[in-house]
Amino acid sequence: MQVELRDPNTIMKLSRLGSFHQSKLSFLRSFLNEFKDWEYKQDLFNLDENGYGEAVYSFRKDKRVYSLVCFANHIKDEERSDRVIATKWDAAFTLHDGVPGKKDIERLKNEVPKQEVGRLSYKELTLSRANKSVRLFNHVTESLSQGLQPDLNLLSKVGYLYRTTAVYGSGKFGLADRFRIKNREEINGPFRLEMMLVYLVRQFTFDQVNHVAYHKNPKKAVKLDERISKNLGIGNSTGLGMAPFIVNHPTLLNNWILSREIALKKIREIKDVNKNDSELFIDCVKKSLTNITSWNTDSEYQKNKINNLLKDVQKFLKFIENNFDFTREYPFNSIYEWLEQETCEECIEYVVSIMMEPYSEITEPLVKEMSSEEEKYFNIPAHRTVEDLRNIIEKKYPNILEINFEKKENNQNFWFISKNKEEPRLADRFEEHGSELEQPLAIARDIKKLYEILLVSKNSQTVSDFLIKNSDLRHVIRRVFIVEKFPYSEIQDNTIGKNIMPIDMLRLKLSFFGALKFDPRSDKWLRICMFQGAPLSHELKNYDEQWVYKTKI
Amino acid sequence: MKSLSEIETTVKRATKASGYSWGVAEETAKCVRLLESFGLPGIKHINKYFSQRKENSFQNLNLILEKNQPPAKSYCPIILGVSFLDQSKSLEFLKKIELNNVAYPSIFLAFVSRASEIIGKKIHINLDKKEIILNLNLNIYSNIPNNEFPSIANHLEISFLENIDNFLEEEWKNLYKLSEDTFVEESESLKQGGAGAGLTDND
Numbered sequence: 001m002q003v004e005l006r007d008p009n010t011i012m013k014l015s016r017l018g019s020f021h022q023s024k025l026s027f028l029r030s031f032l033n034e035f036k037d038w039e040y041k042q043d044l045f046n047l048d049e050n051g052y053g054e055a056v057y058s059f060r061k062d063k064r065v066y067s068l069v070c071f072a073n074h075i076k077d078e079e080r081s082d083r084v085i086a087t088k089w090d091a092a093f094t095l096h097d098g099v100p101g102k103k104d105i106e107r108l109k110n111e112v113p114k115q116e117v118g119r120l121s122y123k124e125l126t127l128s129r130a131n132k133s134v135r136l137f138n139h140v141t142e143s144l145s146q147g148l149q150p151d152l153n154l155l156s157k158v159g160y161l162y163r164t165t166a167v168y169g170s171g172k173f174g175l176a177d178r179f180r181i182k183n184r185e186e187i188n189g190p191f192r193l194e195m196m197l198v199y200l201v202r203q204f205t206f207d208q209v210n211h212v213a214y215h216k217n218p219k220k221a222v223k224l225d226e227r228i229s230k231n232l233g234i235g236n237s238t239g240l241g242m243a244p245f246i247v248n249h250p251t252l253l254n255n256w257i258l259s260r261e262i263a264l265k266k267i268r269e270i271k272d273v274n275k276n277d278s279e280l281f282i283d284c285v286k287k288s289l290t291n292i293t294s295w296n297t298d299s300e301y302q303k304n305k306i307n308n309l310l311k312d313v314q315k316f317l318k319f320i321e322n323n324f325d326f327t328r329e330y331p332f333n334s335i336y337e338w339l340e341q342e343t344c345e346e347c348i349e350y351v352v353s354i355m356m357e358p359y360s361e362i363t364e365p366l367v368k369e370m371s372s373e374e375e376k377y378f379n380i381p382a383h384r385t386v387e388d389l390r391n392i393i394e395k396k397y398p399n400i401l402e403i404n405f406e407k408k409e410n411n412q413n414f415w416f417i418s419k420n421k422e423e424p425r426l427a428d429r430f431e432e433h434g435s436e437l438e439q440p441l442a443i444a445r446d447i448k449k450l451y452e453i454l455l456v457s458k459n460s461q462t463v464s465d466f467l468i469k470n471s472d473l474r475h476v477i478r479r480v481f482i483v484e485k486f487p488y489s490e491i492q493d494n495t496i497g498k499n500i501m502p503i504d505m506l507r508l509k510l511s512f513f514g515a516l517k518f519d520p521r522s523d524k525w526l527r528i529c530m531f532q533g534a535p536l537s538h539e540l541k542n543y544d545e546q547w548v549y550k551t552k553i
Numbered sequence: 554m555k556s557l558s559e560i561e562t563t564v565k566r567a568t569k570a571s572g573y574s575w576g577v578a579e580e581t582a583k584c585v586r587l588l589e590s591f592g593l594p595g596i597k598h599i600n601k602y603f604s605q606r607k608e609n610s611f612q613n614l615n616l617i618l619e620k621n622q623p624p625a626k627s628y629c630p631i632i633l634g635v636s637f638l639d640q641s642k643s644l645e646f647l648k649k650i651e652l653n654n655v656a657y658p659s660i661f662l663a664f665v666s667r668a669s670e671i672i673g674k675k676i677h678i679n680l681d682k683k684e685i686i687l688n689l690n691l692n693i694y695s696n697i698p699n700n701e702f703p704s705i706a707n708h709l710e711i712s713f714l715e716n717i718d719n720f721l722e723e724e725w726k727n728l729y730k731l732s733e734d735t736f737v738e739e740s741e742s743l744k745q746g747g748a749g750a751g752l753t754d755n756d
Contacts, residue, residue: 121554122554122556170558171556171557171558171559172556172558172559173559174554174555174556174559175556176556177556177557177558178558179557378579378583379638379667379671380639382638382639382640382642383642383643417566440575463639464639464640464643467635467639468615468616468636471573471574471576471577471635472574472575472576473574473576474574474575474576474577474579474580475574475575475576475579476576477576478576478579
């Protein structure tokens with residue numbers, strides 16, 4: 001049986017993309033898989049009794065070494081902010097290429113805590129900072145110093161000791177450009193170095209909390225139970241900065257989504273599913289209920305999504321247990337068709353993610369396809385014709401062509417870069433100033449505009465000639481030729497409409513990172529948790545691949 | 554040191570702020586990044602060009618011909634470059650393209666370098682009697698010292714180099730002959746067993 005890849009006009013809608021969940025293809029899981037045989041080490045731990053100072057952690061294999069350099073600082077409570085406008089953080093980190101010397105550490109000590117206003121060098125690969133979840137950190141240190149383990153109920157409400165507020169890479173603030181390291185096989189997958197940084201930061205948070213607790217009461221203090229540590233991750237607070245990324249990297253976006261779609265297609269095409277695989281799948285769905293029931297948020301929007309998800313996953317489990325026979329042919333195809341008929345988008349994508357669990361032989365080759373050499377597809381084939389361009393648009397953007405941008409609500413918002421923090425923002429075009437400096441992120445509107453001009457242009461005209469009078473549409477002409485080759489490279493939705501939920505764009509990216517427990521704090525920013533339940537550094541050589549569904553708190 | 558990624562982002566924004574479209578700004582940013590990666594004065598010249606553009610106007614050449622009339626004002630290297638890039642597949646059939654009075658030719662060169670990759674041919678430029686070879690966007694070779702790259706090219710001649718060997722057949726034969734010294738002379742038994750296939754295929 002041949003299953004078609006799902007239609008980009010369905011999958012690339014924002015509400016669907018905003019329903020994606022982590023899977024075996026997610027970067028933090030593939031990172032752990034690829035680095036499990038690397039040697040992990042704590043190279044330096046020079047903190048004072050309050051937990052302030054420097055620490056260095058490394059991953060090494062053969063002659064390659066990546067070192068996380070951490071700086072923990074004292075800040076006042078009123079200085080602690082997750083917003084990008086903050087200037088001080090509880091801790092700041094950089095991933096250094098190789099072993100940092102004393103001079104490097106001195107240099108980094110001056111620059112890393114300053115984050116965006118500091119300068120890094122080509123020897124640094126990623127940069128980040130994080131704030132304590134003060135309530136939790138204090139509770140854990142206090143408990144440990146009294147010889148007690150912390151209250152699991154309290155831990156489960158947060159899920160982490162520290163929350164990062166940005167992770168930068170690829171040449172930002174002087175960091176190494178991607179081209180310098182792109183031929184290193186071990187970091188071919190997307191965001192490997194960012195994942196490494198976050199994973200090592202998690203270990204730092206455990207070491208720091210144990211260290212502070214010990215110095216509070218050396219005679220009585222105990223270490224945080226490893227089973228508890230394992231069930232803590234690293235939080236992340238993310239705003240609109242992430243949203244333009246998926247618009248500005250169309251071939252990369254395509255490769256992420258295409259890998260997921262190919263995995264689903266191949267799983268639906270499995271004729272006979274063996275018992276072990278079907279049992280693993282059902283077990284993961286059942287165990288994953290803990291992730292849903294421990295998913296805390298104050299957002300009514302998300303609460304509603306979680307409730308619907310929980311209801312539908314329970315309905316699905318009932319169906320699987322009472323009305324489904326896994327010995328039938330193409331069982332996953334039947335499951336998928338049932339999900340499409342009976343459940344919400346959030347549940348469909350949730351179960352699609354879990355379907356991948358038994359099939360490493362399908363997902364692992366796909367992980368290798370999730371990067372992109374974007375430069376290759378940058379040039380516009382200007383020798384082609386207006387007719388070509390129009391045909392591609394009609395074929396690839398049918399829903400976008402139906403949007404009427406003359407209507408105020410379809411043209412309500414504009415994306416801009418704030419002057420004070422150089423970060424992307426979204427505002428109401430009719431209420432705020434600045435729309436004349438709009439960023440080129442209203443792709444649907446500009447595609448429609450291009451199409452309308454093409455309709456009254458001569459078919460045989462070359463794109464090169466067309467561009468002479470239509471230079472303002474050059475950025476979308478480039479995209480049309482990209483989407484011709486890369487079907488999942490474009491969000492098939494309006495990114496400036498009145499009802500846009502920007503967090504859908506953030507969730508899409510974060511799901512590919514492997515984030516759990518999306519907690520929207522508004523429609524423009526959210527908190528998540530990464531690596532919760534993941535093996536600790538010393539457990540990497542032999543760990544349960546389905547750890548993500550087995551968190552205990 | 555600024556990363557190439559920072560250079561590209563900043564040039565894109567600066568180009569847009571100077572009045573070009575986002576699409577043209579993206580092209581310019583790629584070109585300045587390219588110049589800087591080759592060690593050529595990209596940032597320096599784009600900066601000077603944008604400063605001068607505030608005071609003076611420059612002429613746009615949208616349709617490039619074999620011989621282009623000397624402009625009343627200097628040609629804008631960005632619009633000229635974008636036009637060259639877009640028209641490169643038709644321009645390659647021209648024997649020689651002549652241009653006069655091009656502002657900041659280093660910026661224009663980056664576009665021509667990219668065109669060289671698109672059409673798969675090396676491009677030779679004579680810039681006021683100095684030589685430049687654009688080598689399939691892998692590198693730019695010139696006998697102009699970096700700090701002497703002019704702010705104006707009075708006369709530019711562009712020719713597309715055919716994909717032919719740049720050595721003599723005799724030189725190739727000599728080298729090939731030497732390479733044969735790594736081969737093994739086949740005995741009868743090696744002929745029979747070395748390749749695995751039969752000696753005749755008339756079955």
